[in-house]
Amino acid sequence: MCGIVGYVGAKEAGPILIEGLRRLEYRGYDSAGLAVISPEGRLGTVKEAGKIAQLEGILDEGMPPGTCGIAHTRWATHGAPNRLNAHPHWSQGRDIALVHNGIIENAEVIRSKLSDLGYIFETQTDTEAVVHLIDEAFQENSTLEDAVLTALRQVEGAYGLAVVSSRDPGKIVVARKGSPLLIGIGKNGENLVGSDASAVIQHTKEVVYLDDGDCAVLTAEGYRVFHIEEGNVQRSVHQIEWDLEAAEKGGYEHFMLKEICEQPESIRNVMRGRLLEETGDVRLGGITLSDEELAGIRRIVITACGTSWHAALIGEYMLEELTGIPVEVEYASEFRYRSPVLEDGTLVLAISQSGETADTLAALEEARARGASTMGIVNTVGSSIARKTDFGIYLHAGPEIGVASTKAFTSQIVALALFTLYLGRRRHLSILQGRELVAALRALPDQVAQTLALGPLTKELAVVYGDAQNFLYLGRGYQFPVALEGALKLKEVSYIHAEGYPAAEMKHGPIALIDDDMPVVALAPRDSVYAKVVSNIEEVKARSGRILAVVSGDAPELIGKVDHLIEVPHTVPALLPVLTSIPLQLLAYHAAIHRNRDVDQPRNLAKSVTVE
Numbered sequence: 214m215c216g217i218v219g220y221v222g223a224k225e226a227g228p229i230l231i232e233g234l235r236r237l238e239y240r241g242y243d244s245a246g247l248a249v250i251s252p253e254g255r256l257g258t259v260k261e262a263g264k265i266a267q268l269e270g271i272l273d274e275g276m277p278p279g280t281c282g283i284a285h286t287r288w289a290t291h292g293a294p295n296r297l298n299a300h301p302h303w304s305q306g307r308d309i310a311l312v313h314n315g316i317i318e319n320a321e322v323i324r325s326k327l328s329d330l331g332y333i334f335e336t337q338t339d340t341e342a343v344v345h346l347i348d349e350a351f352q353e354n355s356t357l358e359d360a361v362l363t364a365l366r367q368v369e370g371a372y373g374l375a376v377v378s379s380r381d382p383g384k385i386v387v388a389r390k391g392s393p394l395l396i397g398i399g400k401n402g403e404n405l406v407g408s409d410a411s412a413v414i415q416h417t418k419e420v421v422y423l424d425d426g427d428c429a430v431l432t433a434e435g436y437r438v439f440h441i442e443e444g445n446v447q448r449s450v451h452q453i454e455w456d457l458e459a460a461e462k463g464g465y466e467h468f469m470l471k472e473i474c475e476q477p478e479s480i481r482n483v484m485r486g487r488l489l490e491e492t493g494d495v496r497l498g499g500i501t502l503s504d505e506e507l508a509g510i511r512r513i514v515i516t517a518c519g520t521s522w523h524a525a526l527i528g529e530y531m532l533e534e535l536t537g538i539p540v541e542v543e544y545a546s547e548f549r550y551r552s553p554v555l556e557d558g559t560l561v562l563a564i565s566q567s568g569e570t571a572d573t574l575a576a577l578e579e580a581r582a583r584g585a586s587t588m589g590i591v592n593t594v595g596s597s598i599a600r601k602t603d604f605g606i607y608l609h610a611g612p613e614i615g616v617a618s619t620k621a622f623t624s625q626i627v628a629l630a631l632f633t634l635y636l637g638r639r640r641h642l643s644i645l646q647g648r649e650l651v652a653a654l655r656a657l658p659d660q661v662a663q664t665l666a667l668g669p670l671t672k673e674l675a676v677v678y679g680d681a682q683n684f685l686y687l688g689r690g691y692q693f694p695v696a697l698e699g700a701l702k703l704k705e706v707s708y709i710h711a712e713g714y715p716a717a718e719m720k721h722g723p724i725a726l727i728d729d730d731m732p733v734v735a736l737a738p739r740d741s742v743y744a745k746v747v748s749n750i751e752e753v754k755a756r757s758g759r760i761l762a763v764v765s766g767d768a769p770e771l772i773g774k775v776d777h778l779i780e781v782p783h784t785v786p787a788l789l790p791v792l793t794s795i796p797l798q799l800l801a802y803h804a805a806i807h808r809n810r811d812v813d814q815p816r817n818l819a820k821s822v823t824v825e
């Protein structure tokens with residue numbers, strides 16, 4: 214995701230800002246830029262698509278010397294990753310510069326208001342609306358902080374931002390709502406701002422974490438924190454105990470654990486600005502089909518690889534159940550080499566976190582060659598698959614660094630639920646059914662946060678069962694793909710062999726494997742097939758299998774039949790996979806630790822398989 218760093222003090226800001234951006238590179242980005250104000254109040258900005266090295270190459274083009282500045286690494290969410298859309302964004306008078314992390318939900322409303330006032334927009338970003346809003350607010354405010362406050366009271370959405378202006382030089386104004394931001398308290402007359410500790414840790418270990426609604430003014434002499442509603446506030450100073458490497462992981466030991474724990478926020482982001490409670494519907498700006506084209510969809514083929522293929526299977530269940538459209542799911546590597554029949558009215562949907570998986574890209578090209586309409590559900594903005602599809606949905610999950618996909622998987626399920634709701638409400642799904650799903654989606658991030666509390670239990674289980682050579686994962690219905698995903702997670706990070714199976718299929722072979730050396734993970738949330746799964750569990754128990762059952766809510770029928778109950782909150786069947794997959798992610802993570810594996814970079818694996 215995007216990274217922010219700012220400096221004000223006695224030293225030359227440029228090199229400090231570049232160094233700070235380097236510390237934020239791990240977050241993933243596709244463009245970078247910085248703005249510096251000279252002592253005479255001249256504001257200079259340079260920005261470039263690509264890596265920080267490109268930015269360094271053009272630093273002396275229009276970058277004045279100066280001791281106050283802000284910088285940004287951008288991970289594109291709105292607008293292609295190019296120089297124009299890179300941050301900082303500036304006002305028309307080139308006397309205000311702003312960097313931003315987050316999503317402005319009412320950017321379009323602000324744009325049209327300011328366009329009517331004569332403002333000219335140069336970029337496709339949501340961020341540009343904010344800098345012009347501050348410019349407009351400056352007309353009735355004498356200080357930068359007051360202008361920022363006036364502007365932010367008109368903004369909806371999530372932001373972590375930093376602003377400088379030659380109209381009020383020598384200070385940085387920052388604000389946080391939904392995107393982390395902290396102040397680094399420097400020594401000898403300097404202060405910094407960063408998206409996380411890694412941006413400032415080189416200069417100070419004393420930081421102030423801003424809360425949602427907080428703003429602050431930083432100068433060389435000091436800083437002041439105030440809340441957008443409550444005025445001046447005191448925030449405690451924290452001592453960073455981490456070293457730099459740990460700071461990049463936000464204090465977590467591995468990116469995989471960090472990304473598992475980011476899921477409440479990543480799921481909020483995939484839904485941000487898209488849920489319509491009143492009409493039980495969703496707003497999907499990336500779906501550019503007309504009502505007639507939407508009605509003309511008679512079949513959907515979903516193609517993907519690995520974890521994304523498991524998400525696709527969950528999509529198949531929800532799309533068929535809630536829209537009545539026939540769906541089939543294809544491994545991209547198979548689809549691309551067989552002669553798929555794609556009659557008129559077939560939509561080919563490609564799911565990919567990286568947007569660069571070679572097999573999925575090739576399958577998409579095959580679909581296009583056969584005249585099918587194509588759609589993408591992708592995390593990486595501007596990626597090959599995103600650019601090759603006719604329309605799509607971005608996950609906004611932020612970069613996923615760990616090779617094992619976790620937050621992208623749950624965000625893919627939510628994106629599929631949004632698409633299902635979008636299609637269903639334009640077919641026969643009632644407003645009440647729509648409202649039920651919207652309410653369940655709205656409640657999901659908090660339920661995910663509750664589920665993360667299973668960390669200690671899964672760590673214990675990983676020690677108890679982590680020496681097993683084989684695992685079997687069983688599930689029915691929506692939980693069958695979760696069984697597949699749980700097995701994949703375990704094998705790819707701990708190297709323990711694991712298989713996912715439809716629970717009923719066990720008696721057609723795998724039951725021969727059951728003994729007390731092979732733990733069985735049964736997905737048994739309270740859904741329409743719960744009783745059937747209970748029977749399957751009894752079959753395993755009768756053969757002295759050891760069972761870890763994932764349930765939603767209480768499960769009295771399983772007391773005494775299983776060795777461990779792992780309880781997640783309950784929700785609608787289509788969203789239960791989001792909750793039941795989290796303990797499986799945690800179990801896989803802890804099993805990998807137990808076996809001293811390279812959790813973030815497992816052997817033989819790549820984060821994006823860009824070769825056949």
Ligand code: AGP
Nearest residue numbers: 519520521565566567570617618
């Ligand atoms: C999942 O944990 C794996 N890293 C892998 O299966 C991955 O899901 C697959 O390579 C597809 O990647 P994509 O989503 O980026 O296309």
